[in-house]
Amino acid sequence: MRLHPVAPLLVPRLSREDATVAGYDIPAGTRVLVSVWSIGWDPALWDAPEEFMPERFLGSKLDVKGQDYELLPFGSGRRMCPGYSLGLKVIQVSLANLLHGFAWSLPDGVTKEELSMEEIFGLSTPRKFPLEAVVEPKLPAHLYAAEV
Numbered sequence: 279m280r281l282h283p284v285a286p287l288l289v290p291r292l293s294r295e296d297a298t299v300a301g302y303d304i305p306a307g308t309r310v311l312v313s314v315w316s317i318g319w320d321p322a323l324w325d326a327p328e329e330f331m332p333e334r335f336l337g338s339k340l341d342v343k344g345q346d347y348e349l350l351p352f353g354s355g356r357r358m359c360p361g362y363s364l365g366l367k368v369i370q371v372s373l374a375n376l377l378h379g380f381a382w383s384l385p386d387g388v389t390k391e392e393l394s395m396e397e398i399f400g401l402s403t404p405r406k407f408p409l410e411a412v413v414e415p416k417l418p419a420h421l422y423a424a425e426v
């Protein structure tokens with residue numbers, strides 16, 4: 279959510295009054311785009327920003343509820359994502375099920391260092407190269423049978 283935010287530029291805002299931010303004058307009526315992608319990669323805010331280190335959040339008070347401006351995967355303010363709580367739960371449940379039910383590996387001859395995490399920059403950030411993984415069931419077969 280920090281390195282590869284779903285919506286890198288949030289929803290456009292309009293400034294309601296003249297303002298100055300970091301020395302830049304922003305007149306009233308200006309369309310403003312907030313790049314959470316740049317914020318997430320900013321070395322002034324993050325140690326080794328290019329590194330995926332989820333443990334950096336252990337014991338941290340940083341949250342994704344729109345109050346900590348260095349981490350805004352769901353935006354902030356009036357137009358913040360109303361589905362953030364559902365979104366987080368769906369991700370956790372889906373990931374937990376995939377890890378619980380299947381053994382995951384890379385295709386023969388592919389190392390994790392070779393995986394590209396490049397993304398296509400646009401309104402959202404899909405992978406540039408699809409992830410290819412080998413998936414094997416690891417639970418008793420009847421648990422995968424669809425209920426009829």
Ligand code: HEM
Pocket residue numbers: 284285288289290350351352353354355356357358359360361362364365366369
């Ligand atoms: C991990 C999952 C999700 C992510 C990362 C995400 C991210 C975002 C972001 C960044 C915005 C723009 C917020 C802003 O500009 O301040 C947004 C808006 C929105 N999201 Fe989500 N979202 C997710 C899941 C969901 C779900 C599950 C729903 C609905 C069930 C939802 C409904 C909406 C709606 C309706 C808006 C527009 C709100 C407005 O403009 O007032 N999102 N989302």
